[in-house]
Amino acid sequence: MIRKTRSLLIFLFACAGPASAQIIPIRTVPLARGDQFFLFPSNNLGMGGVSLALADSLLDPFRNPAMGARVSGTQLFVSPVAYSSSQQAGGGRTLPISILARAGSWFGGVSAAIQQVDNSGTSNSFPQPLALPRGGPGIANTVDGTGSSSSHGNAYAFGSIGKALGTGLSVGGSVQWSGLKALDGVDLLYPGRQDLAQSGHGVDLRLGLFKEWPGSRTLEALVLHNRFSMSHNVTYLDLFWDPANQTFLQTSRVERNLDRARTTGLHLAYQRPLMASGWRIGWIGTANFVANPRIAPNEVVTIPRDQGRSAAYNVGVGLAKLRGPGRFGVDLVYEPIWSTSWAVADAPALTDLGDTVPVGARTIENRFRFSNLVLRLGVGRDLTLTGMPKALGLDLGLALRSMRYQLVQSDHLAATETQLRNSWVEWSPTWGLSLRFPELELKYRGRVINGNGRPGSPGFFGGPLIDVAPNSFVLTPGSDLSLAGVSTITHQITLSLPLR
Amino acid sequence: MTRHVVRALGLGLLVMAAGCVETDRVMPQPPSLDAELRATLRNWGVVPIIPQPAQDSSLVALGQALFFDKELSGNRDIACATCHNPVTAMGDGQSLPVGTGGSGIGPWRVLGPGRQFVPRNAPTLLNVALGQPYIFWDGRVTGFGGQFQTPAGDSLPRGLPNVLTAQAMFPVTNRREMRGDPGDTDVFGKPNELAQAGDSQWTAMWRGVMLRLIAIPEYVAKFNRAFPTVPTNQLGFQHAAIAITAFETQALTKIDTPFDRYLGRNDDAMTSAAKRGALLFFGKAACSTCHNGPQIGAGNFVDVGVPQIGPGGAAEPPLDLGRGELQGNEFYRFAFRVAPLRNVELTGPYFHDGAYATLDAVVKHYNDVRLSLTGFDPAQLAPELQALYHGDAGTIAAVLERLDFRLQQPLKLTVTEQSELVAFLKALTDPSARDLSALVPANVPSGLPVR
Numbered sequence: 006m007i008r009k010t011r012s013l014l015i016f017l018f019a020c021a022g023p024a025s026a027q028i029i030p031i032r033t034v035p036l037a038r039g040d041q042f043f044l045f046p047s048n049n050l051g052m053g054g055v056s057l058a059l060a061d062s063l064l065d066p067f068r069n070p071a072m073g074a075r076v077s078g079t080q081l082f083v084s085p086v087a088y089s090s091s092q093q094a095g096g097g098r099t100l101p102i103s104i105l106a107r108a109g110s111w112f113g114g115v116s117a118a119i120q121q122v123d124n125s126g127t128s129n130s131f132p133q134p135l136a137l138p139r140g141g142p143g144i145a146n147t148v149d150g151t152g153s154s155s156s157h158g159n160a161y162a163f164g165s166i167g168k169a170l171g172t173g174l175s176v177g178g179s180v181q182w183s184g185l186k187a188l189d190g191v192d193l194l195y196p197g198r199q200d201l202a203q204s205g206h207g208v209d210l211r212l213g214l215f216k217e218w219p220g221s222r223t224l225e226a227l228v229l230h231n232r233f234s235m236s237h238n239v240t241y242l243d244l245f246w247d248p249a250n251q252t253f254l255q256t257s258r259v260e261r262n263l264d265r266a267r268t269t270g271l272h273l274a275y276q277r278p279l280m281a282s283g284w285r286i287g288w289i290g291t292a293n294f295v296a297n298p299r300i301a302p303n304e305v306v307t308i309p310r311d312q313g314r315s316a317a318y319n320v321g322v323g324l325a326k327l328r329g330p331g332r333f334g335v336d337l338v339y340e341p342i343w344s345t346s347w348a349v350a351d352a353p354a355l356t357d358l359g360d361t362v363p364v365g366a367r368t369i370e371n372r373f374r375f376s377n378l379v380l381r382l383g384v385g386r387d388l389t390l391t392g393m394p395k396a397l398g399l400d401l402g403l404a405l406r407s408m409r410y411q412l413v414q415s416d417h418l419a420a421t422e423t424q425l426r427n428s429w430v431e432w433s434p435t436w437g438l439s440l441r442f443p444e445l446e447l448k449y450r451g452r453v454i455n456g457n458g459r460p461g462s463p464g465f466f467g468g469p470l471i472d473v474a475p476n477s478f479v480l481t482p483g484s485d486l487s488l489a490g491v492s493t494i495t496h497q498i499t500l501s502l503p504l505r
Numbered sequence: 506m507t508r509h510v511v512r513a514l515g516l517g518l519l520v521m522a523a524g525c526v527e528t529d530r531v532m533p534q535p536p537s538l539d540a541e542l543r544a545t546l547r548n549w550g551v552v553p554i555i556p557q558p559a560q561d562s563s564l565v566a567l568g569q570a571l572f573f574d575k576e577l578s579g580n581r582d583i584a585c586a587t588c589h590n591p592v593t594a595m596g597d598g599q600s601l602p603v604g605t606g607g608s609g610i611g612p613w614r615v616l617g618p619g620r621q622f623v624p625r626n627a628p629t630l631l632n633v634a635l636g637q638p639y640i641f642w643d644g645r646v647t648g649f650g651g652q653f654q655t656p657a658g659d660s661l662p663r664g665l666p667n668v669l670t671a672q673a674m675f676p677v678t679n680r681r682e683m684r685g686d687p688g689d690t691d692v693f694g695k696p697n698e699l700a701q702a703g704d705s706q707w708t709a710m711w712r713g714v715m716l717r718l719i720a721i722p723e724y725v726a727k728f729n730r731a732f733p734t735v736p737t738n739q740l741g742f743q744h745a746a747i748a749i750t751a752f753e754t755q756a757l758t759k760i761d762t763p764f765d766r767y768l769g770r771n772d773d774a775m776t777s778a779a780k781r782g783a784l785l786f787f788g789k790a791a792c793s794t795c796h797n798g799p800q801i802g803a804g805n806f807v808d809v810g811v812p813q814i815g816p817g818g819a820a821e822p823p824l825d826l827g828r829g830e831l832q833g834n835e836f837y838r839f840a841f842r843v844a845p846l847r848n849v850e851l852t853g854p855y856f857h858d859g860a861y862a863t864l865d866a867v868v869k870h871y872n873d874v875r876l877s878l879t880g881f882d883p884a885q886l887a888p889e890l891q892a893l894y895h896g897d898a899g900t901i902a903a904v905l906e907r908l909d910f911r912l913q914q915p916l917k918l919t920v921t922e923q924s925e926l927v928a929f930l931k932a933l934t935d936p937s938a939r940d941l942s943a944l945v946p947a948n949v950p951s952g953l954p955v956r
Binding site: 197243244245246247248249250251253254265350351352354355357368369418419421 | 538539550553554555557558570620634635636648649650667758773776777778798799800806
């Protein structure tokens with residue numbers, strides 16, 4: 006019956022890497038995300054993740070399976086990732102192992118990863134509804150709400166296969182499966198919960214084409230379909246008044262919230278040398294069509310909605326320069342997004358005008374118009390050590406993501422229309438260090454994502470007691486909902502080992 | 506050229522990074538009405554109420570008979586239901602009640618010759634069984650953790666099940682309400698023997714009422730059915746009070762309100778106007794700083810600057826000091842119990858002396874208490890009460906001296922906001938409380954007229 010609050014927080018999850026352009030994220034609030042889906046090794050992360058004019062030899066075969074044509078021989082990658090948010094706001098660890106191989110005109114890869122995602126560490130930051138001691142006098146039938154365990158395990162599997170068709174043309178396909186027990190930050194969406202059990206899966210299917218012309222001109226095309234399905238079983242502790250015994254009763258209530266998303270997308274990218282001096286230029290264009298048959302409710306972000314659909318696009322241009330041991334790259338991407346979500350009436354509802362909204366009709370419509378901008382840039386340089394050329398590589402970069410949207414919300418029950426504008430900027434310094442030996446290569450990449458926040462900080466609910474009348478016994482409302490700024494730092498170490 | 510491009514981009518990066526530092530603390534979009542309201546409600550202890558257990562039918566039947574029977578009054582001319590009438594939502598619809606000696610019921614009841622109004626408004630008995638810790642406008646009957654404090658002190662029979670039962674012991678002892686004065690005669694011209702006991706002879710007063718009741722065979726049968734293990738000669742008025750409480754619990758608990766359905770997680774139960782009113786109630790208007798908890802009130806005592814009307818209390822007549830009348834409660838001069846608000850739409854006139862007839866007037870009063878009190882027009886009262894309005898400067902100053910700190914300054918609610926507050930207050934109405942006439946029995950064991 007309840008028309009719940011909804012979030013567009015985690016609209017799409019299967020971003021293969023930090024610079025993935027194939028799936029366009031849609032976010033309405035700057036809640037900090039961990040780098041949970043940073044599963045595959047990347048060369049360019051240390052350079053801000055530039056990718057439009059600068060190939061990422063490690064990541065490209067995972068983003069577009071046809072680009073495995075560039076792989077020579079067989080290589081093993083072990084690329085553990087660890088991330089954590091400041092103010093003890095969560096973190097996680099991922100251990101992926103990947104193999105890319107080529108045999109004749111066939112090529113492909115497999116990858117598997119296990120992952121541990123920590124709770125965001127804020128469940129205890131939210132006070133109980135009343136300032137009464139749990140299990141103390143005045144509260145009966147106390148339920149032992151210890152909250153969910155501290156961390157949960159996810160598992161990922163990836164496989165791709167492709168074939169070089171000659172004349173620089175190759176095709177490939179990939180499938181990625183994710184078995185999910187925890188999505189980073191989802192526990193923040195249910196601040197009043199006693200327990201949260203997540204379960205679900207994701208499937209990502211990709212068909213790619215890659216064409217390489219003489220003169221280093223390349224074209225890639227990708228069609229993808231991504232399905233995401235999660236269930237959140239949220240246990241709340243509800244408080245009731247028992248008039249017969251003049252006492253509060255606590256009972257547990259479990260809400261099962263479903264999150265479903267289906268994304269179909271097309272991505273095109275073209276690169277070519279710009280001039281003879283080592284400059285390259287690249288362009289991309291992407292279209293994503295997202296259907297959300299169910300959107301999980303939450304209690305943090307508060308746009309009422311049950312279902313939604315979106316059309317997200319990006320167009321971008323990148324410049325890169327490779328000359329000698331130095332490299333430089335910059336990407337600029339514009340993301341126009343149109344998204345609509347709505348809530349439907351579970352029961353006939355009376356409008357303020359006296360009309361009745363029938364069951365299934367829309368009670369609230371939210372029309373978003375996003376204009377996001379992404380800027381990535383980075384520099385890198387290889388150095389010679391003890392006579393070995395390129396033995397040491399250093400990268401520095403910065404990624405900026407500006408999110409800006411306008412929301413027009415039509416409330417059919419109140420017969421009102423409201424407008425809202427919101428914007429924020431994420432900024433991520435990145436860095437990288439590479440050590441190359443004759444038999445193996447060791448890379449370290451890191452980044453810090455700033456500009457986001459997480460609830461649960463002092464002042465989020467739990468406001469101070471004010472001087473109430475002597476016999477009052479309840480807490481006063483705290484301050485408005487707000488997010489405390491947190492930074493998320495990510496470290497990836499990649500060991501590349503040629504097998505033959 | 507390459508160097509120039511790199512330098513320009515590097516400078517741009519620095520500028521952008523500097524500009525982004527300000528985003529360290531970010532705000533999400535404003536919450537929806539429902540989300541904001543639910544988050545607010547969590548902080549005020551306003552929680553759903555679980556249904557009352559069904560009461561024993563024999564107890565309820567006995568309690569109903571007693572509630573409507575004038576045999577309990579000294580002059581046999583007034584019952585509990587006279588001032589707590591189902592026709593007027595278990596109040597009497599008057600600013601101040603007319604006790605024993607009067608005639609008629611509800612808003613049409615008039616004083617008898619030589620009688621005075623009861624000093625305080627007859628509060629509704631709807632939901633009186635929801636576990637209120639304080640009973641009566643001055644909270645002279647209290648119950649916490651099974652311990653009761655009443656004017657009767659140690660004379661109160663032991664083993665009473667709840668504070669409501671303790672309260673039910675007292676109206677029959679009040680001279681102006683039900684007991685009458687020495688020298689009174691009842692409706693049959695017989696001497697009023699109940700009025701003979703002294704005002705502190707609690708046991709004698711209760712025993713007198715019980716002697717009347719067990720003299721009526723139908724009552725004996727009803728008591729025996731309701732208390733099968735208690736011999737007739739050991740029945741006391743506490744047994745009558747237990748039965749009255751059972752009736753009140755069974756028949757007068759009315760909590761199926763739009764707001765309660767909203768608390769039960771039905772977002773569509775209240776209109777948007779009522780939700781906006783609720784946000785004001787629990788926010789800007791600060792009503793919830795007093796009207797909080799499961800009962801939406803009933804938990805404290807506040808001087809809200811209500812005009813002084815009526816004969817007054819015993820301490821400083823004709824003023825009514827409210828809780829300040831009780832010994833050791835000087836702090837609470839002019840403070841009265843915060844009313845629980847379910848079904849408030851049906852239970853006017855409002856405040857301890859019924860100074861305001863409508864919810865609109867109440868909200869307007871709260872919007873600027875000083876202005877409302879100093880500008881109070883007694884013409885809005887019933888003619889017979891207008892002379893009992895104490896609007897002299899000294900009285901107003903005394904009331905304002907103890908005015909609650911939250912009401913010292915005007916709330917500055919707009920006209921729209923005031924109407925939204927009223928919309929919320931109307932969302933506290935259980936539709937089944939609008940017509941309670943079915944509760945009125947055709948007759949009572951004493952044979953006295955019910956209406």
